[in-house]
Amino acid sequence: VSRAYGWNPQPTQQAGIPIQRVYGVYKIETPNIISSYIENINDKQIANILFNFGMGPYKSLNGFKLNDQPIAYFQDVETITRLGNLNQDVIASFNNTKSEYPLSVKITQLTPYTYLTINNSFDEAEIDISFPQGLFYANDSGGLDSHGVSIKIEKKKIGDAFWITIAEETVTGAQTASIRRTYKTGTLTHGQNEFKTTKISANQTSSRYGDDMYLTAIREVYYDDFEYPNQVLVAVKALATDQLSGSIKFSCMAEGAMVRIYNSAAQTWSVDVTDNPAWIVYDILSKPIFDNNFTVLEYEGFNPSRLILQDFVDLAAYCNELVPNGRGGTETRCSFNGIYDRSQSTWSAVLSVLQLARSVPIWNGINIGIVIDKKVGADDLDGITQVFGMGNIVKGSFKESWSSGSQRAATLQADYTNAELDYKRETCTRANRNINSNNTLRLPLFGATKVSQVWRELDFRLEKNEKLCNTVKIDAGIEALRSTLGDKIGIAHDVPQWGYSGRILDATINTVTLDREVTIEAGKSYTLLVQFQNDTIELKTVANAAGTYSVIQVSTPFSAIPEKYCTYSFGENQKYIKPFKVIGISPHEDYKRRTLSLIEYNGAIYDKDFNLPTVPTFNFSSLEPLPSVTDIILDELMIKGK
Numbered sequence: 115v116s117r118a119y120g121w122n123p124q125p126t127q128q129a130g131i132p133i134q135r136v137y138g139v140y141k142i143e144t145p146n147i148i149s150s151y152i153e154n155i156n157d158k159q160i161a162n163i164l165f166n167f168g169m170g171p172y173k174s175l176n177g178f179k180l181n182d183q184p185i186a187y188f189q190d191v192e193t194i195t196r197l198g199n200l201n202q203d204v205i206a207s208f209n210n211t212k213s214e215y216p217l218s219v220k221i222t223q224l225t226p227y228t229y230l231t232i233n234n235s236f237d238e239a240e241i242d243i244s245f246p247q248g249l250f251y252a253n254d255s256g257g258l259d260s261h262g263v264s265i266k267i268e269k270k271k272i273g274d275a276f277w278i279t280i281a282e283e284t285v286t287g288a289q290t291a292s293i294r295r296t297y298k299t300g301t302l303t304h305g306q307n308e309f310k311t312t313k314i315s316a317n318q319t320s321s322r323y324g325d326d327m328y329l330t331a332i333r334e335v336y337y338d339d340f341e342y343p344n345q346v347l348v349a350v351k352a353l354a355t356d357q358l359s360g361s362i363k364f365s366c367m368a369e370g371a372m373v374r375i376y377n378s379a380a381q382t383w384s385v386d387v388t389d390n391p392a393w394i395v396y397d398i399l400s401k402p403i404f405d406n407n408f409t410v411l412e413y414e415g416f417n418p419s420r421l422i423l424q425d426f427v428d429l430a431a432y433c434n435e436l437v438p439n440g441r442g443g444t445e446t447r448c449s450f451n452g453i454y455d456r457s458q459s460t461w462s463a464v465l466s467v468l469q470l471a472r473s474v475p476i477w478n479g480i481n482i483g484i485v486i487d488k489k490v491g492a493d494d495l496d497g498i499t500q501v502f503g504m505g506n507i508v509k510g511s512f513k514e515s516w517s518s519g520s521q522r523a524a525t526l527q528a529d530y531t532n533a534e535l536d537y538k539r540e541t542c543t544r545a546n547r548n549i550n551s552n553n554t555l556r557l558p559l560f561g562a563t564k565v566s567q568v569w570r571e572l573d574f575r576l577e578k579n580e581k582l583c584n585t586v587k588i589d590a591g592i593e594a595l596r597s598t599l600g601d602k603i604g605i606a607h608d609v610p611q612w613g614y615s616g617r618i619l620d621a622t623i624n625t626v627t628l629d630r631e632v633t634i635e636a637g638k639s640y641t642l643l644v645q646f647q648n649d650t651i652e653l654k655t656v657a658n659a660a661g662t663y664s665v666i667q668v669s670t671p672f673s674a675i676p677e678k679y680c681t682y683s684f685g686e687n688q689k690y691i692k693p694f695k696v697i698g699i700s701p702h703e704d705y706k707r708r709t710l711s712l713i714e715y716n717g718a719i720y721d722k723d724f725n726l727p728t729v730p731t732f733n734f735s736s737l738e739p740l741p742s743v744t745d746i747i748l749d750e751l752m753i754k755g756k
Contacts, residue, residue, distance in 0.1 A: 133345070134168040136370030137397075137467075138389035138451030140563070141177075141537040142167050143365040145348070151212045151333060154242060154294035159354040164208050165364060167346040168453070170198015171404060173369035173387040175348065181363045190353035198346040199406045204339045205349045211336040212240070219311075219329040221265075226312035227329055230272075234306045236334035239299045241267055241280070241309055244330045249287035252322040262286035263325050264314035267297050272306040280309075290324060344403075370453075372408065373397035378427045389449040391471035391561075392430035392484070396421060398463050399482060415460065422483040429484050433471055437723045439566045447570075447723060448472065451533070452561035466560050470571065476599050485600030487695075489720035494693050494732060495604070500597055501645050501691055502590055503606035503615025505629070505681040508707060511589035512607055519550035522579045526572045527556045533563040540565075544572035548580050570723060577719045581731055584714040586694060589707050596649060597696055602715055604643070604691030606683035611736045612692040613685035618644070621676040628664050632684050636660040641690045642668060643683045644676050656684070685736060692734035 126146050136142060145165035153160040167175065175195050178185040185191055196202045213236070219227050221243075231239070243265065250258040264284040268277040281297045299309075311329050318325050350364065369387045373394060376383055385408040388394065401415030433448040448471045454463060464475050472487040491497025525545040532540045542565060557575075562568050586605060597603060606615035620627040626644065634640055640656035654668035666684065676682075683690045698711030718728040 132455060132457045133166065134453055134455035136168055136172065136368045136453045137373070137394045138387070138449065138561075139367065139369055139533075140451050140453050141365060141531075141533075142368050142453065143363075143537075144453075144455060145364060148342075149208055149211065151214055152242075152331075154244075154296040157291070157293050159294065161350070161352045161354060161362070162207050163350045163352075163362065163364075164205070165348045165350065166342075167348060167366070167368065168198070169371075170344050170346040171200075171372045171408075172197050172346050173372055175346070175366050175368055177367040178348070179363075179365045180350075180352075182365075188352070192351045194349040194351075196342070196345070196347040198344050200343050200404065200411075201406055202341055202343065204341055205347065207349055207351060209339050210238075211338045211340070213334045213336075214331055215333070216331050217329050221311055221313045221327045221329055223313050223315065223317050226310055228308050228310045229329070229332055231307050231309070231332070231334060233334055235304050235336070236302070237304075237337040238301055238335035239269075239307065239309065240331075240333040240335060241297045241299075241311065241329070242331040242333075243267075243285075243295045243297065243311070244328050245285070245287070245293040245324070245326060246328060247324045247326055248290040248293055249285065250289060250324045258288045258290070260286050260288040261323060261325060262315070263327060265327065266312040266314055268310045268312070269299055269302075270308045270310070271303065272308065277310065282314075284315075294330075371397065372404070374400075374402060374410070376423065376427060376430075389451050390430050390433050390446075391448055391450045391467045391473070392426045392433060394450055395429075395464050395467050395475070395484070396426050398460060398467070416482065420481045422478060422481055425484040429471060429473055429486055432486055432488055437570070438725055439564075440569065441566070445564070445566060449564070449567065450561040451563045470559065470561050470567075472574070474599065478598070485598070487600070489717050490602040490715075491717070494715060494717050495688065495691065497602050498604045498651060498691070498693065499601045500593070500649060501604040501606065501615075501643060501651065501681060501683060502588060502593070502710075503613070503681055503683050503691075504608060505615060505617035505679075506590055506593050507607065508589035508591065511587070511709075512609060513587040514610060515585050517583045517585070520553070522549055522551050522583075523553040523555035524549035524551040524576075524579070525554040526576055527554060528559040528562070528568050528572055529556070530559045530562045530565075530568050532565060534565070537563070542568045542572065544569060544576060546576040546580055549576070574719070574722055577722045577728055581716045581719050581728065582713055584731070586712045586714075587709060588712070589702060589709050591707055595708065597699065597710060599696055599699065601696045603694055603696060603710075603712070604683070605694055605712065606643075606685075606691045610692070612734050613643075613683040613690040613736070615681065615683040615691075618676050618678065618680045618682055620678065621672075621680075623671045623675055624668050626666050626668075626676055626682065628666060628682065628684070631662050631664045632666070633662045634658050634660050639687045641685065641687050642666055643690055644672070645681045646674070647677050647680060688732070689734050689736050 145167045148166045149164040151162050180188055194205050221227055249261050251261040253259045262284045266282040267280045269280050270277045280299050287293050313327050372385050374383050374385055375388055375393045399416045400413045400418055402410045403412050405411055435447050436444040437447045439445040450467050450470050473484050476483050476485050527541055527543045529541055531537045559568055606613035614632050616629040618626050619629050642654045642656050644652050657667040657669045693715040694712035695715050697713050700709045702709055716731040
């Protein structure tokens, strides 16, 4: 469960939880306390707290707040920051590890208290003594006179014969406020130790005296100069005052993880913070370890040679494209600013980033690429990479379906953190009244921090819900192996009459012989699509006059004579194929076949980002529309016994 994305995020103090990591710019409200202790200095309590803000290196931390107030509003509060470099300086107040054991043992003259340490490998110990009601004598004038208590603290290692005095002194005071003292043993040899605390002065029975003495804590100190490599740290030293007491809520703004960014124009790499999903995903997959100069020492994830760089370059450019922000300005289309703070797989983390970039990762052999759901080509029939028709779709495998309004969501809701409202949790709701449905779907847009981006993503998804209703499944042979997720392909099939297709029986430089006859109607223009064996696609205007033909003449010569059994599709202009996008490729029980899952393509939905009107999906079928049914007369028939 994410600590950062709850409705009331708080710092934690827990071992064994995942170390968080920020990408982009984000407010961190859930640092983990990895060490803390109290110092008693001149009767003042100083809280020392070491917060872990995640796995670095980060670019910067700023805007520190204590209990939701700027840290500058508090007196006697200091912070020391480490940004998570591989080699970073030890924080002086945490150069040792201290394990504190709180106690509350009242010490009287006749009952010295002996404490046996828990562990035996610490290097030093600290003993806290307090007089919670102060030290005083109430004089006859109503004032306070000085009063002292003599104490003695001794140590003895288990197995030794004699006690060694650590401290022996008289603590004096004329106050009712608490008095605290800390006594340090100095360096100890490893082993279990006993510490004996003795009140030497006599117990005062008169109410005029204040001299109650308590042993309040013992700390075992380990001499460990921990650098905490790659950990983003903030050490807070705060004086307990009326302003600051009790629990502490600590937060700050982070310019997060430094990641590798590729400049395709200069063909150079740099290291900086970014909110571009492409380079964030590249970092998650490769997991580079930097030295302090941001030179990569090693990759703990995938070697970059297995990441298809051009796919990431294309995604970065797509995300950086400027679109309207709804306020008269522009902003980048897709950005990610978020924090990972729960255990999950690398693949799951990648998917959560790419959902905001309208993309998915894919395997290409042993390499990883990216497929972007974006506009392809100048129009719906441009940018087709492959065509499947009656000549290469396995017989009987064509399946067409339509989603009804009741199956689609007309309202989408998204939970996100709003940067404009100090990263408070918000819910955004968008609806599409053109969808005849009462369904509502809730989306967690992890990494979105701008309401404009949330609106844009919800509207884009609703536009797809409205316009993309037609799905198709086909089985194909070896040709299917050349298609991949996200490809824009053409389908020609006799059932919906998306063109007339098959295989070429013979050809010349300007004619082809089809495996079927086709009819050309007067007054209509026709297109012939030929797909060569190397997947090259050529479109030609048909030159035949009206009539029925199996030999088709084209208006301009082919670039080469089409090979025998090349696939083709014939039809009216704009109706010779229907465009689809590949959304799934699954194996078949016949290892030479693949099943392709497809969804219809409408390039207009991608214009929604620019607030342009979107038109319904074009009807690519040559079938005549069914006439409207009118003048129906119904008679009621009653059958006895039914």
